[in-house]
Every structure is written in C-alpha cells, then in structure tokens.
Amino acid sequence: MKYFRLSEFTRSATAQHFGIENIPSEEAVKNLSHLVRNVLDPLRERWGSAIIVNSGFRCEALNKAVGGAKASYHRLGMAADIRPRNGRLAELYELVHVMFREGKLGLTECYLDGKKGYIHIAYDVTGFNTWPFIHN
Numbered sequence: 001m002k003y004f005r006l007s008e009f010t011r012s013a014t015a016q017h018f019g020i021e022n023i024p025s026e027e028a029v030k031n032l033s034h035l036v037r038n039v040l041d042p043l044r045e046r047w048g049s050a051i052i053v054n055s056g057f058r059c060e061a062l063n064k065a066v067g068g069a070k071a072s073y074h075r076l077g078m079a080a081d082i083r084p085r086n087g088r089l090a091e092l093y094e095l096v097h098v099m100f101r102e103g104k105l106g107l108t109e110c111y112l113d114g115k116k117g118y119i120h121i122a123y124d125v126t127g128f129n130t131w132p133f134i135h136n
C-alpha cells in the first residue's frame with residue numbers, strides 16, 4: 001500500500017447516509033491489499049498523478065443499498081471503482097489496457113463506466129481472465 005490507504009476503500013457517502021457500518025473482514029482487508037499491491041499501486045506509479053477510489057469494499061448492506069450485483073467482487077474486497085483526479089478517464093482506461101498487454105497486471109474484470117465516470121477493476125488471484133475487459 002504505497003499510494004492508497006485502507007480508509008479510502010471503506011468510506012462511503014451511501015453508508016454514512018444510511019448509517020451502515022462498512023467494516024471489512026480480515027479476509028477482505030487481505031484481498032484489498034492484494035488489489036492495491038498488484039494493480040492499483042503499479043497503475044498509480046505509472047500514471048504519475050492522483051487516483052481517487054469512488055467505491056472499494058462494500059459490506060452486504062452497503063452493496064444492497066447501492067444496487068450492486070449480488071456476487072459483486074466489491075463484497076470480497078477484490079474490486080475498486082477508480083477515477084483520475086485530473087479527469088482523464090479514457091486515458092487511464094487505456095493505460096490499464098497497455099499495462100495488461102505488457103503482462104504487468106493480472107485482472108479478473110475491468111470496464112469503463114463513462115456515464116458514472118469510473119473504471120471498475122476486480123482482482124481475484126483464483127480467477128484471472130485472459131481478456132478481462134468487459135464492454136457494456
């Protein structure tokens with residue numbers, strides 16, 4: 001965890017609004033640290049500019065409150081929705097592709113939600129995909 005803090009992955013305006021205590025299990029914390037070490041830190045390093053975590057870990061109640069998929073990787077601490085502080089979302093998404101093609105990132109899922117303005121990244125060591133990019 002060079003560029004990120006655990007608190008960035010657990011804070012949530014929705015959780016606050018509904019009084020949900022969004023506390024990750026030990027296992028989820030471990031998964032988050034793997035996601036950061038193997039994907040987010042290297043990406044941030046190469047990007048050279050701040051990356052903001054929109055949503056990271058979601059306990060079951062929070063996942064429901066935000067309408068997340070039942071089997072969402074966010075529930076396991078294996079996913080994060082991120083955006084660059086400088087607003088260059090498509091460029092950051094392109095960099096994820098470049099680093100993936102260079103073999104620098106293992107990924108399970110990745111997609112760009114241009115409307116909501118974030119990139120979803122999931123990292124599950126037991127389920128890497130040869131082409132993780134989902135187009136919707």
Ligand SMILES: [Zn+2]
Nearest residue numbers: 079080081120
């Ligand atoms: Zn997501």
